[in-house]
Amino acid sequence: MNTSDKAASGRRATISDVARQAGVSPGTVSNAMTGARxxxxHTRARIDAAIAQLNYVPNLSARSVRTGRVNSIAVLSSMPSAVSAGTSRLGFMMEIAASAAIAAIEHNMALVLVPPLPDPEATLRNIPFDGALLIEPARDDPFLDLLRRRSTPVVAIGTPPDSTMAHVDLNYGATTELLIRHLHDSGARCFPLIIGASDRASYAVTEQAYRAHATQQGMRPQVIRVPEHRGEGGARDAICQALHENPGxxxxxxxxxxxxxxxxxxLRDLGRSVPGDVRVVTRYDGLRARSEVPALTAVDLHLDVVAGQAxxxxxRVVAGTAGADEVVHAPPPALVTRPSSGG
Amino acid sequence: MNTSDKAASGRRATISDVARQAGVSPGTVSNAMTGARxxxxHTRARIDAAIAQLNYVPNLSARSVRTGRVNSIAVLSSMPSAVSAGTSRLGFMMEIAASAAIAAIEHNMALVLVPPLPDPEATLRNIPFDGALLIEPARDDPFLDLLRRRSTPVVAIGTPPDSTMAHVDLNYGATTELLIRHLHDSGARCFPLIIGASDRASYAVTEQAYRAHATQQGMRPQVIRVPEHRGEGGARDAICQALHENPGxxxxxxxxxxxxxxxxxxLRDLGRSVPGDVRVVTRYDGLRARSEVPALTAVDLHLDVVAGQAxxxxxRVVAGTAGADEVVHAPPPALVTRPSSGG
DNA sequence: ACTCGCTATTAAATCGATTTAATGGAGTGA
DNA sequence: TCACTCCATTAAATCGATTTAATAGCGAGT
Incomplete structure (x- = not known):
């Protein structure tokens, strides 16, 4: 059944065990497996037989020490968990992660999940990865700075605040215009924009498109910024106050x-009906949008495609065949009409 | 700013660079970092200073070669993707993964996502992990066999088909009884059970509880098994045929x-109203259940807690402080009443 | 003064692969 | 026959950490 004492002693077979069994040197086994030379x-045949016989699985850590690559990609999001997670912990990040995992594995890369955490530095210190997907980073994103210092390749999903970074463009402008036109078409003539208070490109672009529409239509623009860490509660208070000041x-x-x-x-607290009194539209078509009553009109961002692109x-950035500031564009967003806007 | 030529040459600092800078040996640096001795x-202070100065981050692969541990956990699901993923790729697996990632990181473990794939063997060969979470394995689960051969620690979520395996008990029996009682209370007197065709403990337990209810209430039991790979389509055909044979x-x-x-x-195809003509209940309260029209009555399985328990x-299994067949019990399931059952 | 024990430290071995530089043998051409 | 190239293979170096075994220094006990 076997060759040496060591190989029989129950521990995992090493490349040397395989080499001995096949009557070659470890280097040759390595070349046979990786295809480096x-x-x-005939030699290869003997090696393959030995591998099968010893049930050999290469030690990936040992390989990584030499090659300097660990074959894994991290998905990072520093969006406060009050926003990104919520009760069911699903959402934007997980939807991307699911598709990204499949795309990654097709390139023999593992996908590791890095949830938002109080101490990002300590977190990253213990997780090995060759590159990172950073989800809609804010200007003061804690991960971003760490990754820069480590000079780890990064691709952002969504335009990053400073545009000197490879990313997938999520078409913030087109998405906002889609939503605004739909709101207008469904009869809304006076609607505020409610966004988070942190500095994200998505907010900036959205605000710009919103203000453009307002001036064009002669609507008084009202932009309300809610601290992201307050999550739902902050938005609830904000809309209550806004309606108090402006019942129209x-x-x-x-x-x-x-x-x-x-x-x-x-709106429920105030007794306003949706979509009767107020039409509500949102961007990300996730669990929350769909299970709201009535369900919310949203946008299909084609996140499965986006994850693959990212x-x-x-x-390519890791391999050095793409610049560290290359940009690819997500497919055009598509409106998903639901009852919250009278659809 | 630095010490040796090598350290200045732009490459990542190693433990030897730190040792040189602090005037100690690499072994001492290692001991200071890991706390082994x-x-x-005062020595520690000098080492900490050197680490900060050189911006040293330990090479995790090198560490792993020695320790034999890679500090990561895989989440595996071999449920065919027609069932586990679906259009939006969310679902049971991702909901568990999200909470598991947080729980794992709190123990300095990374969570890697392993989606269902055509070639499980080749997949696992390239992904390093110390232990795996296996989601509701079927009897012929391809991952299960691989993991056994590698003697990798595994914890199943949900009772596995052969019970010789550590797992989190998802209370299949209690869950089914909850749903059946609710169906009965909402007026249903003649309802089939529709489950997948593969051999999972959840199906077996569910079927048993269903048959018990049927005999007790004098209802003619009808268990319909749908091939899992056919997904939605198979279930649609099944209910159509069932209603054709038994309009009651x-x-x-x-x-x-x-x-x-x-x-x-x-049911829509046949023009039957829900819940008017037919009441429908399901188990997993995910995106699909919530975005169905009308939304489906389901069960809160407390998957966030379950993920932490798993x-x-x-x-503990990895550390050897728990047996490879230990069982923990999920919190009791809670009914989430929605319009599909007249709630 | 001498031994014993204890602590902090170090030099060297080790983990399991890849990669480099060296080697031997076969084939070619003059 | 000799010199030369080409090819598959190997021995040894290497990656960067941890761990073992050895050591120096010091204080206490007799």
């Missing part, structure tokens, strides 16, 4: 889904 | 959410 056909509000543009459910709570861009 | 207070059906117990949405499609059990 040619190996004679007949719609709300609230791109972040967690803030949207907060708005819905506020992974292949990242792999 | 005592290190004098006034409810459906369909625990798998992907099959439940198939049933809803079938991770800590797995860590």
């Amino acid at each position: 040619r190996v004679d056909e 509000i007949d719609g709300v543009l609230v791109p972040v889904d967690a803030l949207a459910t907060g708005v819905m709570q506020g 992974i292949s861009l990242l792999l | 005592r290190v004098d207070e 059906i006034d409810g459906v117990l369909v625990p798998v959410d992907a099959l439940a949405t198939g049933v809803m499609q079938g 991770i800590s059990l797995l860590l």
